[in-house]
Amino acid sequence: MTLLIAPEVPGGFRDYLPVEQTRRTQILRTIEKVYQSFGFLPLDTPEVERWSVLTGNEVTAMKIYKVSLGDKTDEPLALRFDLTVPLARVVAAYGNTLPRPFKRYQLGRVFRGETSQKGRYNGFYQFDIDTVFSGSMLTDAEVIAVIWSTFQALKIPRVTIKINDRKILNGLAEMIGVGSKANILFQILDRMDKLGMEEVTKILQRPPDNRLDETALNLSDRAVETVQEFLRIAADSTLPLEEAAEFFGNSTQIGHAGIQELQQVRGYVQNMGVPDDRVVVDLSVARGLGYYTGPVFETSLDDLPSIGSVFSGGRYDGLVGRFANDSVPATGASIGVDRLFAALEELNALQQLATTATQVFILVFDQSSLPKYLQVANRLRENGLATELHCGDDTAFKAQLAYAVKQGIPLLVIGGPEELEKGIWQVKDLRTREQAPVTDTMLVAHLHDLLLNQ
Amino acid sequence: MTLLIAPEVPGGFRDYLPVEQTRRTQILRTIEKVYQSFGFLPLDTPEVERWSVLTGNEVTAMKIYKVSLGDKTDEPLALRFDLTVPLARVVAAYGNTLPRPFKRYQLGRVFRGETSQKGRYNGFYQFDIDTVFSGSMLTDAEVIAVIWSTFQALKIPRVTIKINDRKILNGLAEMIGVGSKANILFQILDRMDKLGMEEVTKILQRPPDNRLDETALNLSDRAVETVQEFLRIAADSTLPLEEAAEFFGNSTQIGHAGIQELQQVRGYVQNMGVPDDRVVVDLSVARGLGYYTGPVFETSLDDLPSIGSVFSGGRYDGLVGRFANDSVPATGASIGVDRLFAALEELNALQQLATTATQVFILVFDQSSLPKYLQVANRLRENGLATELHCGDDTAFKAQLAYAVKQGIPLLVIGGPEELEKGIWQVKDLRTREQAPVTDTMLVAHLHDLLLNQ
Numbered sequence: 001m002t003l004l005i006a007p008e009v010p011g012g013f014r015d016y017l018p019v020e021q022t023r024r025t026q027i028l029r030t031i032e033k034v035y036q037s038f039g040f041l042p043l044d045t046p047e048v049e050r051w052s053v054l055t056g057n058e059v060t061a062m063k064i065y066k067v068s069l070g071d072k073t074d075e076p077l078a079l080r081f082d083l084t085v086p087l088a089r090v091v092a093a094y095g096n097t098l099p100r101p102f103k104r105y106q107l108g109r110v111f112r113g114e115t116s117q118k119g120r121y122n123g124f125y126q127f128d129i130d131t132v133f134s135g136s137m138l139t140d141a142e143v144i145a146v147i148w149s150t151f152q153a154l155k156i157p158r159v160t161i162k163i164n165d166r167k168i169l170n171g172l173a174e175m176i177g178v179g180s181k182a183n184i185l186f187q188i189l190d191r192m193d194k195l196g197m198e199e200v201t202k203i204l205q206r207p208p209d210n211r212l213d214e215t216a217l218n219l220s221d222r223a224v225e226t227v228q229e230f231l232r233i234a235a236d237s238t239l240p241l242e243e244a245a246e247f248f249g250n251s252t253q254i255g256h257a258g259i260q261e262l263q264q265v266r267g268y269v270q271n272m273g274v275p276d277d278r279v280v281v282d283l284s285v286a287r288g289l290g291y292y293t294g295p296v297f298e299t300s301l302d303d304l305p306s307i308g309s310v311f312s313g314g315r316y317d318g319l320v321g322r323f324a325n326d327s328v329p330a331t332g333a334s335i336g337v338d339r340l341f342a343a344l345e346e347l348n349a350l351q352q353l354a355t356t357a358t359q360v361f362i363l364v365f366d367q368s369s370l371p372k373y374l375q376v377a378n379r380l381r382e383n384g385l386a387t388e389l390h391c392g393d394d395t396a397f398k399a400q401l402a403y404a405v406k407q408g409i410p411l412l413v414i415g416g417p418e419e420l421e422k423g424i425w426q427v428k429d430l431r432t433r434e435q436a437p438v439t440d441t442m443l444v445a446h447l448h449d450l451l452l453n454q
Numbered sequence: 455m456t457l458l459i460a461p462e463v464p465g466g467f468r469d470y471l472p473v474e475q476t477r478r479t480q481i482l483r484t485i486e487k488v489y490q491s492f493g494f495l496p497l498d499t500p501e502v503e504r505w506s507v508l509t510g511n512e513v514t515a516m517k518i519y520k521v522s523l524g525d526k527t528d529e530p531l532a533l534r535f536d537l538t539v540p541l542a543r544v545v546a547a548y549g550n551t552l553p554r555p556f557k558r559y560q561l562g563r564v565f566r567g568e569t570s571q572k573g574r575y576n577g578f579y580q581f582d583i584d585t586v587f588s589g590s591m592l593t594d595a596e597v598i599a600v601i602w603s604t605f606q607a608l609k610i611p612r613v614t615i616k617i618n619d620r621k622i623l624n625g626l627a628e629m630i631g632v633g634s635k636a637n638i639l640f641q642i643l644d645r646m647d648k649l650g651m652e653e654v655t656k657i658l659q660r661p662p663d664n665r666l667d668e669t670a671l672n673l674s675d676r677a678v679e680t681v682q683e684f685l686r687i688a689a690d691s692t693l694p695l696e697e698a699a700e701f702f703g704n705s706t707q708i709g710h711a712g713i714q715e716l717q718q719v720r721g722y723v724q725n726m727g728v729p730d731d732r733v734v735v736d737l738s739v740a741r742g743l744g745y746y747t748g749p750v751f752e753t754s755l756d757d758l759p760s761i762g763s764v765f766s767g768g769r770y771d772g773l774v775g776r777f778a779n780d781s782v783p784a785t786g787a788s789i790g791v792d793r794l795f796a797a798l799e800e801l802n803a804l805q806q807l808a809t810t811a812t813q814v815f816i817l818v819f820d821q822s823s824l825p826k827y828l829q830v831a832n833r834l835r836e837n838g839l840a841t842e843l844h845c846g847d848d849t850a851f852k853a854q855l856a857y858a859v860k861q862g863i864p865l866l867v868i869g870g871p872e873e874l875e876k877g878i879w880q881v882k883d884l885r886t887r888e889q890a891p892v893t894d895t896m897l898v899a900h901l902h903d904l905l906l907n908q
């Protein structure tokens with residue numbers, strides 16, 4: 001006897017069983033329809049990419065899964081950690097054959113080796129939209145409109161979309177002269193609402209621990225005051241863009257460019273029908289990734305702020321440059337699908353979704369009538385009704401009924417031999433528990449009626 | 455300056471760009487609808503599985519991709535090579551919480567390291583249905599009905615579904631006493647139509663090359679005659695099951711059990727509405743995989759026989775036993791999606807499919823009218839029309855028009871400033887090249903009409 005294998009999924013990964021997957025698919029198709037309604041088109045790329053493509057041949061802090069056949073292969077492979085780098089590869093590879101702008105959506109699993117926390121996985125789905133080859137702020141505004149429309153379609157109207165612009169943050173970085181350490185500054189700002197001003201000030205002033213410490217900003221008192229003033233505008237102002245313009249004065253051009261971009265975006269967004277008070281400028285939003293170059297967005301649910309941002313992104317005009325020697329403008333956003341589902345679950349937005357696509361269950365009530373059951377099942381399917389005929393080993397009436405109820409199948413068709421002689425079926429609506437005899441001729445119409453009246 | 459990275463997909467893998475992916479999605483949704491119409495439900499499992507789960511801790515000839523984080527992990531991981539082993543794991547893991555029968559479908563990429571031939575990939579999609587926990591031949595018949603309905607839905611009516619039963623082949627193996635080498639015999643039979651009787655006879659008679667040669671059958675003259683007689687029935691008989699029953703006589707019980715299974719399957723399939731002449735018993739069909747235990751099926755396209763089987767499977771009552779100490783009955787079939795698409799392409803069945811889901815393109819004709827364009831785009835979307843508003847950098851009229859035409863978007867909405875003052879849009883149907891002025895009030899209805907009348 002061979003030893004039994006444990007039937008376990010790898011740590012940090014998960015299955016989606018039919019009830020959950022049925023609900024997920026409904027949500028994902030709703031989102032897809034919104035993406036399509038703005039003219040985005042589907043793209044699919046492999047989970048496996050070349051190591052050099054994913055990392056740009058640079059050392060990375062990201063824990064990336066290596067893939068190999070165990071023999072000498074000429075290219076080291078890895079599992080993708082997002083859908084943006086593969087998009088950049090596609091843009092560089094197919095450049096001239098792609099439409100301009102190139103508007104694509106992509107749903108796919110991505111893989112990260114970080115030790116998984118509760119609610120975080122090593123394999124998780126992202127569902128992205130991006131527009132490439134356009135530097136127009138219309139495209140950034142459109143991303144925001146897509147985010148807004150997505151939550152309207154999901155019947156989660158109370159969302160807040162925070163926007164900022166990396167150029168504004170770059171303006172601040174220029175004013176205080178942090179140069180190459182700008183990203184460290186942005187990450188500190190991003191944590192302002194968690195840490196508070198006092199703690200942030202300490203971090204800004206911290207001198208290097210040793211000569212190799214590259215993470216310390218060691219800001220002067222004057223620079224710290226500038227950052228504090230910026231954070232005060234970010235936190236308190238009702239007109240942050242206007243105050244930021246005053247704050248920048250003559251000291252930075254890029255900062256003003258960022259302000260102009262956001263003003264343009266806000267104007268477009270209004271015309272796109274997104275309510276004014278749902279799009280909030282927040283000058284402390286930075287987004288972690290280093291590649292952003294313009295507007296950045298994140299979306300929080302007003303009724304569940306603790307879950308963080310569920311749909312975020314921004315403009316990244318430099319990423320394609322890894323593969324091709326020219327700057328390709330691009331902007332987009334990504335849904336963390338598993339986090340979104342956790343949120344929808346907490347907001348009780350999943351319960352009303354169907355647990356099965358099956359509409360009719362035909363009981364095998366009498367073995368000798370099986371040919372009639374098979375024929376009617378075929379007829380119902382030909383008339384557009386998703387119909388399951390019981391084909392399990394347990395043919396007890398009770399077991400079949402329990403199965404149909406547990407699966408959430410709404411309608412039951414039962415045929416006893418005597419009634420079938422007269423061309424009569426019993427139809428039971430498991431939602432209302434009402435049962436009625438129906439002639440064979442009227443069966444299809446009756447079932448369609450019941451489904452419409454639900 | 456850093457060296458540019460080549461924007462290449464790994465060898466043996468491929469991208470699906472929007473036009474192709476749009477068409478693939480239409481086909482896959484059609485197939486999904488057929489699966490659902492029989493009561494199959496969606497399942498999703500990770501591409502990454504534990505090595506032991508995939509291989510059963512046995513040495514395998516399959517070239518499996520290893521996955522690792524490069525540090526000491528406690529479990530060796532790998533990429534799945536099919537969707538059946540992960541299903542068996544799910545059944546063993548969630549056994550008692552699953553419905554019985556458990557009918558699931560799954561679409562996903564699988565990974566095999568074999569050096570890729572033309573038209574074959576290292577990463578390719580499979581789209582499977584399986585029913586677990588039922589030993590009833592109804593489930594096998596249903597798989598055949600699903601195969602049939604799938605091709606009807608794809609408008610490929612001329613298919614032939616060849617069926618056989620592993621128990622019949624086991625009966626033959628028992629008669630000639632090949633015992634543990636039965637799988638070698640089956641693989642030889644499977645190649646009968648390629649090799650011919652003379653060549654097959656030679657292979658059956660071949661003595662071992664050396665003491666370690668386990669692949670030689672070294673059959674006696676009498677055993678060879680028995681196989682030849684079986685193959686004659688397989689090739690020539692119009693009543694293969696009846697002749698096989700006579701052929702088996704009193705010499706094998708399992709052979710007769712297989713005949714009975716196929717007779718049952720044929721009876722059910724007829725009642726399910728599959729035309730009798732489309733389901734053909736072919737006693738030489740074995741299917742490569744070792745785990746089959748009952749009926750096996752394969753599907754060829756009458757108008758493209760060279761492409762081989764595009765939808766095949768069979769009953770495998772032992773596979774779950776790798777994880778759990780009991781025999782769990784299961785049957786199913788798998789579409790090789792990429793092979794199916796190659797076939798559909800050759801049969802010109804893809805050309806009539808839409809290349810985009812976008813229905814309306816709004817030209818940015820006049821920058822100062824942009825707010826009006828944005829508002830109308832929003833209104834069209836709210837009325838269910840997938841509407842792209844031009845947001846590229848090239849705002850030349852010609853470039854925008856060329857984009858819409860290339861994308862295959864059917865309808866164009868153009869608003870010049872003077873006409874907009876009077877509430878008039880120009881609507882151009884790019885399929886018929888007809889253009890007409892439409893009032894703002896009638897715009898939505900007019901666009902819907904044009905789409906219906908296509």
